[in-house]
Amino acid sequence: MTRPWRIGIAVAFFALITGLCFWGVFTWVRRQPPNVNFAAHHDAGRPVHLTVQTVGTMGTGHPHPAWVSYLVKAPDGKWVHSTQWELPAYTRIDVTVLEYDGGHALRNQVWAKVQGTIGGVMTLNGKTVRQVSPQTAYGETHTFTVPALGLNVPFAGVNGNSPTFCTTAPCTPSHVHNVIKFSFMTRAPGQYHWQCMFPCAAGYLDGNGGPMQTLGYMDGFLKVMPSPGHPLQVGQ
Amino acid sequence: MTGGRLGNAVRQRLGIGVAEPSDRVHLWRISLIWLAWMMWSEPVLWFIAWPVIPPFRLTLTAASEQWDGLVAIMIADGAMSGVLIYGIYALIVWRQRKGQPMGDGPPLRSHWGVQAGWVFVTTCVVLGAFIFGTVELIVPAGAGTGEGPSPIWVPGSKHILPIQVIGQQWVWTYRYPTFGGFETTQLMIPANTSIAFHVTSLDVIHDWWAYQLGVKADANPGEDNVAFATTTSKLGKVTVRCDELCGIWHGAMFDYGYVVPQAQFEKWGHSMAKKLAPLTKQLPKFAWTYYPSANGDYPGPPYYPTNTDPFYKMYQYQYGKSGPEGRLPAVHVNKTGS
Numbered sequence: 001m002t003r004p005w006r007i008g009i010a011v012a013f014f015a016l017i018t019g020l021c022f023w024g025v026f027t028w029v030r031r032q033p034p035n036v037n038f039a040a041h042h043d044a045g046r047p048v049h050l051t052v053q054t055v056g057t058m059g060t061g062h063p064h065p066a067w068v069s070y071l072v073k074a075p076d077g078k079w080v081h082s083t084q085w086e087l088p089a090y091t092r093i094d095v096t097v098l099e100y101d102g103g104h105a106l107r108n109q110v111w112a113k114v115q116g117t118i119g120g121v122m123t124l125n126g127k128t129v130r131q132v133s134p135q136t137a138y139g140e141t142h143t144f145t146v147p148a149l150g151l152n153v154p155f156a157g158v159n160g161n162s163p164t165f166c167t168t169a170p171c172t173p174s175h176v177h178n179v180i181k182f183s184f185m186t187r188a189p190g191q192y193h194w195q196c197m198f199p200c201a202a203g204y205l206d207g208n209g210g211p212m213q214t215l216g217y218m219d220g221f222l223k224v225m226p227s228p229g230h231p232l233q234v235g236q
Numbered sequence: 237m238t239g240g241r242l243g244n245a246v247r248q249r250l251g252i253g254v255a256e257p258s259d260r261v262h263l264w265r266i267s268l269i270w271l272a273w274m275m276w277s278e279p280v281l282w283f284i285a286w287p288v289i290p291p292f293r294l295t296l297t298a299a300s301e302q303w304d305g306l307v308a309i310m311i312a313d314g315a316m317s318g319v320l321i322y323g324i325y326a327l328i329v330w331r332q333r334k335g336q337p338m339g340d341g342p343p344l345r346s347h348w349g350v351q352a353g354w355v356f357v358t359t360c361v362v363l364g365a366f367i368f369g370t371v372e373l374i375v376p377a378g379a380g381t382g383e384g385p386s387p388i389w390v391p392g393s394k395h396i397l398p399i400q401v402i403g404q405q406w407v408w409t410y411r412y413p414t415f416g417g418f419e420t421t422q423l424m425i426p427a428n429t430s431i432a433f434h435v436t437s438l439d440v441i442h443d444w445w446a447y448q449l450g451v452k453a454d455a456n457p458g459e460d461n462v463a464f465a466t467t468t469s470k471l472g473k474v475t476v477r478c479d480e481l482c483g484i485w486h487g488a489m490f491d492y493g494y495v496v497p498q499a500q501f502e503k504w505g506h507s508m509a510k511k512l513a514p515l516t517k518q519l520p521k522f523a524w525t526y527y528p529s530a531n532g533d534y535p536g537p538p539y540y541p542t543n544t545d546p547f548y549k550m551y552q553y554q555y556g557k558s559g560p561e562g563r564l565p566a567v568h569v570n571k572t573g574s
Contacts, residue, residue, distance in 0.1 A: 107438055108402070109518045110409050110419040133518055147407050147488070150421070193488040195406065199439065208405060208439050213484045 059168025083220025103157015382453025
């Protein structure tokens with residue numbers, strides 16, 4: 001093999017390795033949780049039912065077993081570890097939260113007030129409430145907050161010492177939990193960032209790192225999709 | 237045209253030769269072209285560009301920044317057009333033509349008088365700009381920046397409305413101590429009022445940037461960073477952004493505020509105080525800074541006031557009394573400068 005051939009092969013090999021490295025890095029950086037689509041098979045004028053659960057730890061078998069997280073029940077009934085939900089625009093969303101995490105107190109109690117829901121209320125285990133307090137049973141745990149919609153719903157925690165406390169997601173109704181229900185209206189199509197306003201990342205400085213800073217755990221996007229069959233405010 | 241006696245004498249002493257008769261012609265031509273450009277461009281900037289230069293005039297600080305922007309643009313117009321005209325003129329008139337012999341000009345020699353004069357003049361210009369800039373920055377309306385817990389510059393108004401700005405990943409909230417200390421995500425500001433923004437944080441470093449108000453101040457945990465602004469009679473929307481990279485959703489940390497008439501602000505304040513009363517009871521006692529617990533300490537308070545002294549010191553001289561915040565006048569809204 002001549003020298004130019006050897007140089008050419010070396011350069012091509014180097015380019016291939018470099019390309020693979022870049023591809024690997026960018027694929028890793030750009031990785032996202034899957035979109036769970038509630039808009040595709042939505043009947044115009046009818047509300048969308050969204051069921052999510054909050055878990056204190058993802059549990060074994062997960063890349064971050066100790067991280068707190070949200071899960072969502074997909075339209076096919078399976079629990080999916082994702083915080084990116086596609087919803088139809090201008091539609092009423094009826095949310096059921098199955099809360100499986102223990103409670104403390106919110107860092108800022110301003111997030112203890114229910115805001116932006118239909119009627120300005122939520123139900124906690126069937127009881128209508130407008131606010132949660134740290135003195136509530138086992139305190140407060142997480143919030144579902146969409147700043148651009150002015151939506152904030154605080155969750156009450158469960159007994160972290162209960163023998164049926166859930167430690168591996170997805171949790172089941174046999175585990176100790178609270179049921180929180182509320183409804184809100186989506187607005188125009190677009191991406192609406194949502195997050196938990198309780199710095200709940202155990203083991204990180206002031207609870208701010210890890211799952212609080214990673215898409216798919218305690219923050220995500222409401223991907224509000226156009227809904228051609230919907231005139232404005234249908235379902236309100 | 238002949239070169240002036242003085243001009244040629246100077247040029248001889250500098251060792252750069254005697255001015256050619258045509259040098260003055262070129263100087264005059266360039267000056268006249270530049271002057272003609274300035275005669276129309278500067279008024280255009282003054283009358284047309286000034287009103288649309290951001291950040292507009294919602295506050296005196298913003299108006300002052302707008303004026304500074306106009307001055308900068310007018311100076312830039314003069315300097316840049318001068319350089320451009322000189323360059324174009326040189327390309328057209330002094331370009332090397334075919335057949336024209338090439339050669340060096342006269343050698344340059346140092347001259348202590350010119351050097352000393354240059355140092356003196358540039359020193360004066362820089363010092364003058366420094367003094368003018370500093371005075372302009374502070375005296376007319378403040379710089380709009382965070383001055384820490386002990387501000388150097390305070391608006392002249394007797395009544396200053398305090399609004400606390402609290403940064404937290406990744407939302408701004410606002411507390412209004414003169415309305416019982418309720419906290420909300422809504423930023424409402426009265427017109428014709430001097431306002432003290434007390435900026436702090438519950439977690440990491442943020443930066444509160446209310447662009448149209450001309451105010452920008454770091455939000456540090458455990459620190460009370462005071463920034464002032466005096467609103468004008470103009471009403472409008474204010475865009476608020478975090479200007480310090482504060483985590484993954486830093487880009488989502490923005491909201492909008494509104495400058496509204498005083499009567500509307502007072503009505504809003506009282507109605508919010510009433511509406512949020514149950515929540516306000518749950519909030520910690522109002523303070524200028526809060527010490528966040530790691531994950532909240534159940535069943536203790538969610539976050540703890542750390543330093544209330546600056547509150548009293550800050551407003552003692554303004555209101556002529558000190559004491560618990562409950563004794564402060566209900567509303568500190570008044571006409572600008574009154």
